[in-house]
Amino acid sequence: MTASAVAPRKSRHPVDEVLPAPKLLAYGFQHVLAFYAGAVVVPILLANALKLSPTQLVHLINADLFTCGIASILQSVGIWKIGVRLPLLQGVTFTAVSPMIAIGTAAASGTEGLTTIYGAVIVAGLFTFLVAPYFSKLIRFFPPVVTGSVISIIGLALLPVAAGDAVGGAGPAGRPESWRNMAYALGTLALIVAIQRIFKGFMATVAVLAGLVIGTAVAWAFGDAQFSEVSQSSWVGVTTPFYFGWPQFSIAAIISMIVVMIITAVETTGDVFATGEIVEKRVGRTDIARALRADGAATALGGVFNSFPYTCFAENVGLVRLTRVKSRWVVATAGALMIVIGMLPKAGAIVAGIPHPVLGGAALAMFATVAVVGFQTLSRVDFHDHRNVVIVGTSVGLAMYVTAQPDVAKAVPSWAEIIFGSGITLGSLTAIILNLVFHHIGTNRGPAVAGAPGGQVRLSEVNAMSREQFVDTFGGLFQGSAWAVERAYDLRPFEDTLDLRRAFQEALFAGSQDEQRQLIESYPDLGADSVTEAGEDSESYRDQSVAGLTRLDQQDHDELADLTTQYRDRFGFPLVTCVRDRDSFSQVLRHGWQRLANSPAQEHATALIEIGEIAGHRFDNLVADANPIASARFSMGGLDA
Known part of the structure; x- marks a missing residue:
């Protein structure tokens, strides 16, 4: 049999990997513990507002866990075109809390209010399921500047929730001044960090689970973890459809819940993109549609099984990143465990015995990692374009405003409280709207991309430049001949500053061998007198001053001269190095001596890459000069120019 006759074996993506049963159970249980506190908050808040009995509250919690398990399996495993098939665990959205309380109290207290809520939940779930493919077509309106902002906001807005748990939970039980609460929270967090630093493999991945178990054991030993509810709970409790009565349908309640689901769709989109970034799997339009269909189906199912609207739980997104x-089969296992816990009130009571400060300490780590994923996404954003700075800054600022001061929602009309009552909702909508305003609506003048004596030069003006004006503006990116800049001009029009940057790179590497050689020879030697005297070659002075090559003592100057002389003797052209990518003079030397071992062909290619890096830094300076926000940032860094 020949090698060509053997069918190539496809490698399985880590998302689709089925782990051994013991690991699935351990990792799945870790997800349940991380999820549990947030899962039971919504039923508790709603039961208190509607004045439900303790028995009814227990049934709400069991129904919530049972339906969460089904929803998580639906989202992670997938059926037909339902479910994104990523490690996303489903939970009740906090966005729906205030509207549901308003619906329930407006209808009546007790079970009558619940039945009106469930009628609205069922209709809103079906609505979400049907519009999912149309909403997914809007994915072009969710570039990294939007998704990165939303993901960062989700993580940052959840941190106060973790902090509330860390001080003992909301309400009278919470005592910020309690040193014991602080000890439990910080001790759990420190334990998670220590396990991840000391151990490798399986133990490192269950650091959160170990922190929760050990933290709870310590709290129990000191009498701060109570499990009295375990003996009082029944062994089996199965939720049944329409337990509280047949659903009632109110137009106002339905419209309110549909608005909730539209906002939730934005949050789900951010969570799906965040998880895609974490697991390194590309997310497309069909993936968003699948995820939203699962949200809709789970929400409609929740209305039937006495539960609430569902969305992807950001807490568990952070856990995926942390571990x-x-x-995705780990999340499916967590879903199965939740179904079991939802039918075993005693098991739920054990998990409910975990002290709030212990949960808070673990949540601090998990929620912060969600924000880090957002920062990673924002690293792909062109912040030389000041429009993106405005989008991120405004959306994050408003999100933190209502997160830090939640009472501001009382200053707006009741219909607007759903927006101003959540930092995640307000920040997400702000990022989406500002992206539309700055990038999709009206005349697009484009960002400022270059400085000029008369003011700023914008992208639209760059596209309208003559060849001579273009070369005059950007000629300083390269030494000597302007052929690379002239060829970049032929690649107009440029969509944004990143597109303009890429045009210079493509032009550089498209040159002939002779043109490239001529360009390399145009660069001065490192530490040359013509550079240190800061004569006409001010760009080279700025480049080399970063690592102190313009102010060397005699011994260092001689050592650098020895290197550059040997290099020129071997290859016939100067040693070109992007000094800004080396932190110190010693690194510049080490890099240069290593390159002496290369072949001439390899050094030719390496020199071109270094020239491209130098041009990139010069481009950044040029853009910074044109953008006042970026200019302030760059000047604070302190260049020795």
Whole structure:
């Protein structure tokens, strides 16, 4: 049999990997513990507002866990075109809390209010399921500047929730001044960090689970973890459809819940993109549609099984990032465990015995990692374009405003409280709207991309430049001949500053061998007198001053001269190095001596890459000069120019 006759074996993506049963159970249980506190908050808040009995509250919690399990399996495993098939665990959205309380109290207290809520939940779930493919077509309106902002906001807005748990939970039980609460929270967090630093493999990936178990054991030993509810709970409790009565349908309630689901769709989109970033799997339009269909189906199912609207739980997105366990079957296992816990009130009571400060300490780590994923996404954003700075800054600022001061929602009309009552909702909508305003609506003048004596030069003006004006503006990116800049001009029009940057790179590497050689020879030697005297070659002075090459003592100057002389003797052209990518003079030397071992062909290619890096930094300076926000940032860094 020949090698060509053997069918190539496809490698399985880590998302689709089925782990051994013991690991699935351990990782799945870790997800349940991380999820549990947030899962039971909504039923508790709603039961208190509607004045439900303790028995009815227990049934709400069981129904919530049972339906969460089904929803998580639906989202992670997938059926037909339902479910994104990523490690996303489903939970009740906090966005729906205030509207549901308003619906329930307007209808009546007790079970009558619940039945009106469930009628609205069922209709809103079906609506979401049907519009999912149309909403997914809007994915072009969710570039990294939007998704990165939303993901960062989700993580940052959840941190106060973790902090509330860390001080003992909301209400009278919470005592910020309690040193014991602080000890439990910080001790759990420190334990999670220590396990991840000391151990490798399986133990490192269950650091959160270990922190929760050990933290709870310590709290129990000191009498701060109570499990009295376990003996009082029944062994089996199965939720049944329409337990509280047949659903009632109110137009106002339905419209309110549909608005909730539209906002939730934005949050789900951000969570899906965040998880895609974490597990390194590309997210497309069909993936968003699948995720939203699962949200809609789970929400409609929740209305039937006495539960509430569902969305992807950001807490568990952070756990995936923290543990680096990417298998969706872990979340499916967590879903199965939740179904079991939802039918075993005693098991739920055990998990409910975990002290709030212990949960808070673990949540601080998990929620912060969600924000880090957002920062990683924002790293791909062109912040030389000041429009993106405005979008991110405004959306994050408003999100933190209502997160830090939640009472501001009382200053707006009741219909607007759903927006101003959540930092995640307000920040997400702000990012989306500002992206539309700055990038999709009206005349697009484009960002400022270059400085000029008369003021700023914008992208639209760059596209309208003559060849001579273009070369005059950008000629300083390269030494000597302007052929690379002239060829970049032929690649107009440029969509944004990143497109303009890429045009210079493509032009550089498209040159002939002779043109490239001539360009390399145009660069001065490192530490040359013509550079240190800061004569006409001010760009080279700025480049080399970063690592102190313009102010060397005699010994260092001689050592650098020895290197550059040997290099020129071997290859016939100067040693070109992007000094800004080396932190110190010693690194510049080390890099240069290593390159002496290369072949001439390899050094030719390496020199071109270094020239491209130098041009990139010069381009950044040029853009910074044109953008006042970026200019302030760059000047604070302190260049020795």
